[in-house]
Amino acid sequence: MAKSRLDIEEWVPPPAFDDLDKYSHIWVLFVFHKNTNTSTLLKSSTDRGVTFPAKVHPPRLHGKSTGLFATRTPHRPSPIGLSVVKLEEVHAWGKKRYLVVSNTDIVDGSPILDIKPYLPSFDRIENVIVPQWVMNEASLREVRFSDESLQELERLQDHFIYYKTSEEMKAVLTQVLSADVSKRSNRRVSEFEFDCLSVLFSMQENTIMVEHIVLTMSLTQTKEKGREHKDVVVNKIREAVDNYKYIYVLQFDNMRTNAFKELRSQLADSRFFLGKNRVMQVALGRTPEEEYRDNLSKLGEALGGNCTLFFTNKPKEEVLQFFKEYKSLDFARAGFKATENFVIPKGEMPFPHSMMEEFKKLRLPVELKNGIIHMRE
Known part of the structure; x- marks a missing residue:
């Protein structure tokens, strides 16, 4: 059974969760932040007012369409979502506060607005009628x-954070991937994150093939930071030393998560290690006397700042050529200086109305018309 974690903001008082663990299920009210209809509502205006796509194609209708409000599609006029989940654990006190739930249909990163206990005496309805295709x-x-x-x-x-064995994790991954309804090109490698893993898979006709599974988060953050876990990290790095021909130290600045995922997807047959530099130095050996293999202590000296160990069987020329040609374009972060001058034209701007305050802080001459941001002269 797939599990998820709902993080609790620091400003929420811990006593608010007293006795919540006495319930087996809860309602979760959230914002589906990847709702594609939001931008449509802001940009699409007719004589009848704002509009949105009215028909959808549910998977169980096998290509036929039906009205949006007759389905549970998350792409709705309003991004507000409601889901009932099983409550597994409550961690409302301490530095890290969160709830562990299962049977969720919520996208990772969705803001949670509220939670309420599920009450069968009020929430359960008898003699429910639904269309045949739903069944x-x-x-x-x-x-x-x-x-x-x-x-x-x-x-x-x-x-693993929420699962104990590889067999249990395999069963959950099978459950998640088997229900994938998205259209994917054959042989193209896709990726998704689950628990502490990044799963790379491809579509082969109507069968999903899991190609590779790698650790997606910092090795020093997956579990307790005690001596036992550091020993595990050291052993994993040394295992990679034995299994790959070449080791590189890659340095990076302002690395975006999506950019790193794309990079790792293209180098799926290689391996990256992100962790504390000191732990990685211990794995390689900090002195000639301690080094795991000859000259690894010299490589450890290069570990400084933001960097990762990159293990591969690709020859040096191929690696250098790959990183020379590799580019991943992304929006600049706030505070970055533009590398060239540009002019924002007058008129409608392709940004959500929530950006209005940010533009005002930058003293840009903007105004809001029918829910759409416009640039004045």
Whole structure:
């Protein structure tokens, strides 16, 4: 059963969660921040007012369409979502505060507005009527795992956050991937994050093949930061030393998560280690006497600032050529200086109305017309 974590903001008082653990299920009110209809509502205006796509194609209708309000599609005029989930754990006190839930249908990163206990005496309804297509069984895809992904799953089970064994994790990943309804090109590698893992998979006709599984978060943050876990990290790095021909130290600044995921996807047959430099130096050996293999202490001296260990079997020329040609374009972060001058034209701007205050802080001559930001002269 797939589990999720709902993080609690610091300003929420811990006593507000007293006795919540006495309930087995809760309602979660959230914002579906990836709602594609939001931008449509802001930009699309007719004589009848603001409009949005009225028809959708539910998977169980097999290509046929029906009215948006007759479905549970998350792409709605309003991004507000409501879901009932099973409450597994309550951690309302301490430095890190969160709830562990299961059976969720909420996208990672969705803002949570409120939670309420599920009360069967009020929330359960008898004699419910629904269309026949809703009762149809969902067509699940077959999921297979490559030999490499099974070996990686076995090696990484010490890092799992919510699951204990590789078999349990495999079963949950199968459950998640089999219900994937998105359209994907054959053989193209896709990626999603789950627990502490990044799962790389491809579509082969109507079968999903899990190609590789890698650790997606910092090795020093997956579990307790005690001596035992550091020993695990050291052993994993040394294991990579034995399994790959070449090791590189890659330095980076302002690395975006999506950019790193794209990079790792293109180098799926290689391996990255992100962690504390000191722990990685211990794994390599800080002195000639301590080094795990000859000259690794010299490599450890290069570990400084924001960097990662990159293990690969690709020859030096191919690696250098790859990073020379590799580019990942993204929006600049606030505070960055523009590398060239540009002019914002007068008229409608392709930004959500929530950006209005930010533009005003920058003293830009903007105004709001029918929910759309416009640049004045």
